[in-house]
Amino acid sequence: MIIGNKDIALWKKLKSKPYSSGVKLRELKSLLLLVGFELVSVTGSHHTFKHPKSDDILTLQERGGSVKPVYTKLVYKTINELELEERIK
Secondary structure, three states: OOOOOOHHHHHHHHHHHOOOOEEEEEHHHHHHHHHOEEEEEEEEEEEEEEOOOOOEEEEOEEEEEEEEEEHHHHHHEEEEEEEEHHHHH
């Protein structure tokens, strides 16, 4: 997958402020796909992702196009725990 400037900018934003607001679900989805997550299901406003390195699932909920800051923190924490940051640079 090609790394876009928007993905890099979003990652920098999450690193400096993990509880970022105003982040769109499509932006987080792009970032998650970039680091190897797969979108496994969409049920209403809930999007569920899985990574081959983990048995855990990551579910994000969209509200009005954006996600709550708690979800941006979860994405940041998960990418760090799985040591996937090098794929963003």
